[in-house]
Amino acid sequence: MALVPSYIQRLANYAPGKPISEAQREFGFEKFIKLASNENPLGPSPKGMEAVQYSLNKLHRYPDSAGYELRAKLAERFNVKIENVILGAGSEGIISTIMRTFLLHDDELISAENSFIGFRVLANASGRRTHWVPMKNYRYNLEAIAEKITDYTKIIYIANPDNPMGTTISRDEFDRFYKHVPERVLIILDEAYYEYVQDSPDFPDSMAYRYDNVITLRTFSKAYGLAGVRIGYGFAHHTLIENLMKVKEPFEPSFVAQAAGLGALEDMEFLLKSIETNKTGMAYLKKELNQLGVMQIPSATNFITTVWESEEKANNLVQELLENGIIVRSLKGFGWPNCIRISIGLPEENQQFIACIKEIL
Ligand SMILES: Cc1ncc(COP(=O)(O)O)c(C=O)c1O
Incomplete structure (x- = not known):
């Protein structure tokens, strides 16, 4: 359409981390752990x-x-x-x-x-x-x-x-x-x-x-x-x-x-709890992923990015985790097709993620 500037026509839609509701529709079961969008696992302040x-x-x-x-x-x-x-x-x-x-x-x-x-x-x-x-x-x-x-x-x-x-x-x-x-x-x-x-x-x-x-x-x-x-x-x-x-x-x-x-x-109390939950969760995930020999990039945030040997390996992993009720973020859309980003969750969510990835690997 001539009305739309060519640089707008060329844009792709923003692809966010998969919302839980979408995963529920796709897989037909209720419970998902979302570790895909760097959100606060404790909920809102x-x-x-x-x-x-x-x-x-x-x-x-x-x-x-x-x-x-x-x-x-x-x-x-x-x-x-x-x-x-x-x-x-x-x-x-x-x-x-x-x-x-x-x-x-x-x-x-x-x-x-x-x-x-x-x-x-x-x-x-x-x-x-x-x-x-x-x-x-x-x-x-x-x-x-x-x-x-x-x-x-x-x-x-x-x-x-x-x-x-x-x-x-x-x-x-x-x-x-x-x-x-x-x-x-x-x-x-x-x-x-x-x-x-x-x-x-x-x-x-x-x-x-x-x-x-x-x-x-x-x-x-x-x-x-x-x-x-x-x-x-x-x-x-x-x-x-x-x-x-x-x-x-x-x-x-x-x-x-x-x-x-x-x-x-x-809400200082919530802020401190958020920081602490993140710190503990980050240390746990780092340690467990290390033990599994998964390459990680040192992170100062509320997520860890992991590097896999190929795009195929990363895609399969994201899909298998999804089928097990865990949503993580493939970084293909960011330009890192062999990387997966994992947001730090609640302690039990982190544990389930590790248990699941151990099983898959
Ligand atoms: C580097 C960076 N900047 C900004 C944002 C988004 O912040 P906001 O929700 O305030 O727009 C994010 C969220 O993922 C981010 O990673």
């Missing part, structure tokens, strides 16, 4: 849920388009001014706003090849040229990314830690890289897994050093268990935020999402 309950009788009202209360709370928590905070329908919502705000016609983007698929979808949909720089040893190759910067570069996207590899860039690496980036280039530092990695001494928590051309993105989707409600936030120089606020969808994020975020931010 109870305080987030409580806040949502309270918000329900105001659903006939439009939300505060400036998101004042939640932005103020985030500003206080992270020791910045409210003018430095933006909210969005997930961090992906903010990435979308960033592209609509800053990209001019000939502008180009740079990121790592086969990294976060959400960014890839949005970059491709922007119709702008994006340089996808191959990773090195399953990590962002910042030196190679710096070499790709030209007069046309406008945005560089870095997921730190990365999804689907779970690897991080170190503070030293970022500092060296930053020296090559002109001020007119915006760096998006996507820290969706920040809560799981914050204690690592090498992690360059971007809030500890603020640059005018860096925007930090974080989310309530992971450690706070609110992926379904779509609420994320970002920190940047007030001029960037001021302009993003002009472009974002006027009533994004929704009333319920803002309420959920406000509640969840108070």
Whole structure:
């Protein structure tokens, strides 16, 4: 159809981790363990849920388009001014706003090849040229990314830690890289897994050093268990935020999402439990997978990516696990056809996964 731009026609639909409902329809049995989408196995933050309950009788009202209360709370928590905070329908919502705000016609983007698929979808949909720089040893190759910067570069996207590899860039690496980036280039530092990695001494928590051309993105989707409600936030120089606020969808994020975020931010107990559950589950899975001789990529997140000898082996494994009621994520769609990503589950889910994979192998 001539109406649809060719770069849109060429796009493929986003393929998420298989939802439990779809697996139930396909296999005809009820119980599935989903370790496919890096969700919080504990469920949503109870305080987030409580806040949502309270918000329900105001659903006939439009939300505060400036998101004042939640932005103020985030500003206080992270020791910045409210003018430095933006909210969005997930961090992906903010990435979308960033592209609509800053990209001019000939502008180009740079990121790592086969990294976060959400960014890839949005970059491709922007119709702008994006340089996808191959990773090195399953990590962002910042030196190679710096070499790709030209007069046309406008945005560089870095997921730190990365999804689907779970690897991080170190503070030293970022500092060296930053020296090559002109001020007119915006760096998006996507820290969706920040809560799981914050204690690592090498992690360059971007809030500890603020640059005018860096925007930090974080989310309530992971450690706070609110992926379904779509609420994320970002920190940047007030001029960037001021302009993003002009472009974002006027009533994004929704009333319920803002309420959920406000509640969840108070939920220290849940946050700590999420981090602890993840830490224990990660240690268990690492140890068991090691004993089975399965190659894993060291991960700083709430998932582990495993590497198999062939695409066929990985596909068969994903299918067999599915037939046994366990949903994991084939990384073929990300560009890693011989890799499988496993999200950390509850202790009993992790144990069932290991029991099942032992049987299969
Ligand atoms: C690197 C990265 N960024 C962002 C997101 C999505 O965050 P949100 O749910 O806030 O859009 C994910 C989720 O998988 C992710 O892995």
